[in-house]
Amino acid sequence: MSTTQMMKGILDGCLLAIIKDTEVYGYELAEKLEDYGFHSFSEGTIYPLLMRMQKEELVTSTLKKSTAGPRRKYYSLTEKGESELQHFMERWQTLQASVNRVLSDETK
Amino acid sequence: MNTNRIVLSKKSKRFLEDLRIYLFSSGKNADEIEDIVEELQVHLIEAERDGKSIDNIVGQSPKAYMDQISDEMLTDYQEWFTYIVIIVFGSFGFIIMNDLFQGSVSYSLLEIIGYLSIATVFIICVFQAFKYIAAHNLSKIVEYVIFYVLGLLPISLYIGLIFLNEVIETPVIHLEMLGMIITAILTLALLLAISYWAKTWAMLIILALLILPDTVLHSFHISETLHLLLGTSISFVGIAIYLVIHSKLSRAHS
Known part of the structure; x- marks a missing residue:
């Protein structure tokens, strides 16, 4: 697994987590990710990910009119998406714990 | 807004x-x-x-x-295929209509196959060229060169076909009166269907502008040079005027 693939997997999980609570559209998602500290990625990266997640039925989308111009596409989580988020959280906890153990033991 | x-x-x-x-x-x-x-x-x-x-x-x-x-997107060659079929047969229809008005409709097998393959090759090249230009930041000059070569491609292939047709003999399909009428009806139906599908009469109007001046001029007794000169001028000025009106209308529409 290359670093970009690993990064994509992590971004997938974060996107699912953000979408979980509220309906959001693309630009909002990118902004939130940046607010959380993801600065190094280009914002457009989220769209291919969203497209795949939609194909895999993890998210659904609806178009809504906005006061400020063209229609926005809002995403929300499906049931399948919620369980995928659970899996991601478990995987992440394990990974995080392992990495932390390695770092604290080996870099004393 | x-x-x-x-x-x-x-x-x-x-x-x-x-x-x-x-x-x-x-x-x-x-x-x-x-x-x-x-x-x-x-x-x-x-x-x-x-x-x-x-x-x-x-x-x-x-x-x-x-x-x-x-x-992340599915490739949908069916749609592509539809466009190719429409463009190939549409342009073939153009040639047939033109020849019908000239009064001579006979094609050799080589010509028919040649026309269809040239159109197909041309369209595939156009798509590839657009894809290449869209993905690369090219200078205007390089873009023009690509379009120029692209424009020359069908012309040179057609010229090649004409010479090839002289050298190689293949069965010739010659249409008599009845055949011509049937072909005319079928071709017109095809062109109408394509126009309806594309929601524009542009193709038929341009076709009429290309064919009619020549046909009308035939009924006047003028020298061949003047005929040719007038015919082409009326066609091209007509098309130019049509394009200007069309673009004004569509701009007013949006």
Whole structure:
């Protein structure tokens, strides 16, 4: 697994987590990710990910009119998406714990 | 509301157009293309309003980004195939109609196969060229060279076909009166169907402008040179006027 693939997997999980609570559209998602500290990625990266997640039925989308111009596409989580988020959280906890153990033991 | 459209920078507009062309020439579904282009347009508008440049969004390589999007979309060659069939038969219809009005309809087998394959080869090359131009930041000169070569391609292939047709003998299909009438009806029906499908009468109007002046001039007794000169001038001036009116109308419409 290359670093970009690993990064994509992590971004997938974060996107699912953000979408979980509220309906959001693309630009909002990118902004939130940046607010959380993801600065190094280009914002457009989220769209291919969203497209795949939609194909895999993890998210659904609806178009809504906005006061400020063209229609926005809002995403929300499906049931399948919620369980995928659970899996991601478990995987992440394990990974995080392992990495932390390695770092604290080996870099004393 | 309109201000939002104007706000989008030239570079972003260009990117969206390029993306549309790139995906289309990669054989992607038209509705899906509109979907992602619209979504990115919304993103770019809001990002530019917050003072971000398109480089923050697309990254260093537009081509790589277009590929990422393209990879997530199903390739829909059926739609592509429809376009090819329509363009090939549409242009063939043009040739047949023209010949019908000239009063001579006979094609050798080689000509028929040749016409169809030249049109197919040309369309595939056009799609590939558009895809290439959309994905690479080329200078205007390089773009013109590509279009120039592209324009020369069918002409040189046709000339090649004409010579080949002289050298190689293949069975000739010659249409008598009845055959011509049937062909005319079928071809006209085809052209009408295509026009209806494309929701534009442009093709039929241009066809009429190409054919009718010549036919009408036949009934006047003028020298061949004058005939040729007048015929082509009326055709091309007519088409030019039509195009100007058409673009004014469609601009007023939007």
